[in-house]
Amino acid sequence: MRQTPARLGRRRIGPREFDFDRQVAVMAIVNRTPDSFYDQGATDALDLAVAAARRAIDEGADWVDVGGAKFAPGPPIPVEEEAERVVPVVEALADAGVVISVDTFQPEVARAALAAGAHVINDTTGLQDAAMADVVAEAGAAIVVTHSLAKPRTPYPSPRYDDVVAEVCAFLRERVALAEARGIAPDRIIVDPGHDLNKHTLDSLELTRRLSEVVALGRPTLVALSNKDFVGESLGRRDRRDRVEGSIAAAVYAVLQGARIVRVHNVRETVDAMRMIEAIEGWREPVFLEHNR
Template sequence: MTPPRGTGMPLPPLTSPVRMIGGRRFDFAREIAIMAIVNRTPDSFFDQGRDFELDRAVESACAAAAAGADWVDIGGVPFSPDTPPVGEAEELDRVLPVITETARRSSVVISVDTWRPEVARRAIAAGASVINDTSGLHDQELAEVVAGSAATLVVTHSRAAPGQHLRRPQYGDVVTEVRQFLADRVNLAIGLGVPEDRIVIDPGHDLNKNTQHSLELTRRLSEIARLGLPLLAAVSNKDFIGEATGLDKPDRLAPSIAAAAVCAWQGARILRMHDAAAAAAAATMIETIAGFTAPVYERHNLN
């Protein structure tokens, strides 16, 4: 089914739109994947430790998959530098059991949010198919670990080292600078052995950015999508959502869906969201409006 004329939806010029990730086929030229979030941390910025217990983390991962998530992103270290540091051994203790049990119980694509090469190595061995590095390849060995596997690497824009708080970040043109950073890091990853068709990019909403920066990235996300790689947008419940609307975290679902939809319409093909069911329904609607898929049924004014 070809997109109908006049949708106005920019189609990103993906160099390798069809990907095999975690044993599943994704065609990012006409498909939007949902990445659910499971933070096995006692101090996550959003859920404040809801999934810290192992059984609860696994249940959340499997429930997200049942609700429509294509990927589940498992994290053991909060991004915020204002939380206590977590060592490598503790991070491994947090994420590996969740990966192992989720892989046993579900066919969902498992992603691990880490910047540490050893955590990535052992996560892949345990069943992870995606390494989501929110540090922007701060440790280049991580790319080498991914290169030696079949895993996909998410390259994210982030100007600060892990655990470092970059206060009052300054950009001339945030979109141009983020785009160039991602292009450079993608070339670095390729040079370290990661095939281009196993790289995803993420502009890093709110990561070392203020609300105006994140809003500008959202407005002009199509400029980032033109890099030609599948783009991940992680906007769910973030501070720029709260500051734009004045809503507290428990009340940010609707504006999070709105921001994700704007990103998807400009080329984002993976949406990292806290509410998998709502996000999956929104993605289906976007795909249907764009003409990527047909309505589930049609009865209105046909009889």
């Protein structure tokens, strides 16, 4: 069912101002990891990562999210190594005119990235380490608080929820309160329900269907749906590169429920979908008017 989200108004994030009552921000994913979920290390090299980020910006991305360590289970990555992966990308994009976030759960990586010019920290552990909130508050930066259950880089087999949406909302409400108590300004907090993070496909579908309950927390809601397994399983064992249409459908549904930031791999296609929603809603004018004029 279509929902009317609470008004969020204008928010300045880094060099961009967004009117989240009338605008959807597209966040491009750029990973410097040899084992990344989607591209399997295709942008691990610094020059390839920077080129991918600039290509995404040319395709209309408002935001670039740089990662140096994926959430999924694996051996620990030293702080110094993760920082060496992400900081040069942040520095290279400092003049790009877009929001730059860094996907990390390590407070010292966050500190280095913010010093290099990042505007947002995207913490997929939902401030499991409260020191992360201190780092973000000290920098006057923004934070994405994401729902997940596992400790960083560790497995969490067969997660079970009595009511996944209610439990996700309770978690996010608690962690947002922690962020504010540690000094992060309320207008600098974004929430993400964490599709597929320690969740089964039915959980992720339920979160999408009832996303308006997450939006009702009153924070800009980010959805990271792009090419995830719940999309592939819903459509029939689709390979990660064959999930674009399903991912866009899920993103459109989420936006109609009130999501205002979408984190994606396929930038051009998603930008077109989001701008079309904006045009249909009357939030933006068509680029030009010629048909039957």
